[in-house]
Amino acid sequence: MIQLYNISKQYPGFQLQCSLEVPPNRVTALIGPNGSGKSTTFKAILGLIHPDSGELRILGKPVSKLTVSDRTLLGVAMSDSCFSGYLLIQDIIPILSQMYPTFQKEYFLEKCRHFNLSLTRRINDLSTGMKAKLKVLIAISHQARLLILDEPTTGLDVLAREEVLDMLREYMLPGDRSILISSHISGDLEGLCDDFYLIHDGRILLHEETDTLLDCYGILKVTEEQYHTLDSSYLLRKKRESYGYRILTTQKQFYQENMPELVIEKCNIDEIILMMTKGEVL
Amino acid sequence: MNLIINHSSMQPIYEQISGQIKEKIIHNDLIEGSCLPSVRTLARELRISALTVKKSYDILEQEGFIITVHGKGSFVASANQELLAEEKRREVEAELEQAIRKGRSCGLKDSEIRELFQILLEEG
Numbered sequence: 001m002i003q004l005y006n007i008s009k010q011y012p013g014f015q016l017q018c019s020l021e022v023p024p025n026r027v028t029a030l031i032g033p034n035g036s037g038k039s040t041t042f043k044a045i046l047g048l049i050h051p052d053s054g055e056l057r058i059l060g061k062p063v064s065k066l067t068v069s070d071r072t073l074l075g076v077a078m079s080d081s082c083f084s085g086y087l088l089i090q091d092i093i094p095i096l097s098q099m100y101p102t103f104q105k106e107y108f109l110e111k112c113r114h115f116n117l118s119l120t121r122r123i124n125d126l127s128t129g130m131k132a133k134l135k136v137l138i139a140i141s142h143q144a145r146l147l148i149l150d151e152p153t154t155g156l157d158v159l160a161r162e163e164v165l166d167m168l169r170e171y172m173l174p175g176d177r178s179i180l181i182s183s184h185i186s187g188d189l190e191g192l193c194d195d196f197y198l199i200h201d202g203r204i205l206l207h208e209e210t211d212t213l214l215d216c217y218g219i220l221k222v223t224e225e226q227y228h229t230l231d232s233s234y235l236l237r238k239k240r241e242s243y244g245y246r247i248l249t250t251q252k253q254f255y256q257e258n259m260p261e262l263v264i265e266k267c268n269i270d271e272i273i274l275m276m277t278k279g280e281v282l
Numbered sequence: 283m284n285l286i287i288n289h290s291s292m293q294p295i296y297e298q299i300s301g302q303i304k305e306k307i308i309h310n311d312l313i314e315g316s317c318l319p320s321v322r323t324l325a326r327e328l329r330i331s332a333l334t335v336k337k338s339y340d341i342l343e344q345e346g347f348i349i350t351v352h353g354k355g356s357f358v359a360s361a362n363q364e365l366l367a368e369e370k371r372r373e374v375e376a377e378l379e380q381a382i383r384k385g386r387s388c389g390l391k392d393s394e395i396r397e398l399f400q401i402l403l404e405e406g
Contacts (some may be wrong), residue, residue, distance in 0.1 A: 052342055131333070169325070173320075173322050173323065173326065174320065190331075191330055192329070194331045195331075197332070210334065211295070211331060211333060211337060212297060267290060
């Protein structure tokens with residue numbers, strides 16, 4: 001659905017250099033701290049900025065060759081853009097119907113009712129959570145094949161976040177659809193995404209399936225002495241702690257079996273981000 | 283389908299799913315020919331990645347517990363008694379293996395483990 005090969009874009013003080021791929025039937029997450037290049041990558045994918053070099057294909061075509069009707073197959077929500085805040089929710093229905101021949105008005109209305117989005121409210125008057133739901137709803141209401149969502153859950157409380165994610169889970173049910181979604185906190189995406197790209201300083205640091213991250217990656221907590229006897233084949237990053245070292249491993253099973261005396265923890269994806277971005281390379 | 287996933291368990295989630303479905307098949311809660319939920323549906327229900335569910339289904343298929351018909355879905359395969367017995371055997375084997383590993387790691391000799399095992403067998 002999306003293919004990026006060695007995309008690079010130079011800005012003063014920042015360089016984006018990344019490759020990533022979103023196959024059909026996949027929910028892929030792009031995660032990383034603020035300012036790591038997530039939005040820049042999204043803008044490049046949407047053709048809003050032009051990369052200095054590299055190849056970029058959406059739905060099998062280079063971005064520049066996408067026709068208007070190809071673009072109706074995309075559903076997009078960017079973090080800081082929406083319809084004019086002076087419009088009422090009901091005003092955007094005719095706009096969407098005109099833009100997207102496949103716009104599902106009934107579905108849109110039903111979801112508005114479900115989320116208590118009153119049709120006569122101004123977009124400006126909506127709360128953060130309401131606005132976030134509306135943006136995702138706008139992106140999915142025309143049965144797009146590919147969703148590109150930049151931080152759709154940022155700033156939401158747990159409840160609203162789950163509602164947004166549930167909408168996306170429902171969206172994926174028919175099959176032959178994909179989502180590229182970004183977030184700076186990833187905990188919320190563990191239960192939705194199939195694979196993760198970790199981006200930092202404009203580069204992809206890590207790409208793994210969610211399963212591998214949750215089942216194979218782990219944190220070893222070792223003392224100074226233990227650290228020196230450790231087989232370092234499957235260690236990625238270390239961090240000094242008062243007791244010795246905290247170490248990110250890609251094979252916790254290996255250490256569980258071979259060194260049963262070690263303290264080994266399951267780690268969540270946020271910890272992996274922290275270790276990968278702040279830890280020392282081994 | 284009523285599956286319970288433990289996210290803090292060290293057992294991988296795909297193993298938890300395939301294990302619980304197997305259990306249901308062995309106990310006849312899922313009968314031959316019944317249709318399993320689609321990968322996406324189960325992923326949505328359990329709030330986990332669809333690839334994880336896919337992995338569990340692949341394992342169940344490899345082990346002969348389910349059959350996937352392209353475009354139709356996954357179905358419980360005909361209950362093969364041999365297969366079920368084999369599965370149980372494998373479980374016992376794994377637990378014995380674990381006990382042996384534990385014994386060795388705390389310094390028991392193989393002869394001592396064998397002795398212990400013999401005593402327990404006779405007691406039972």
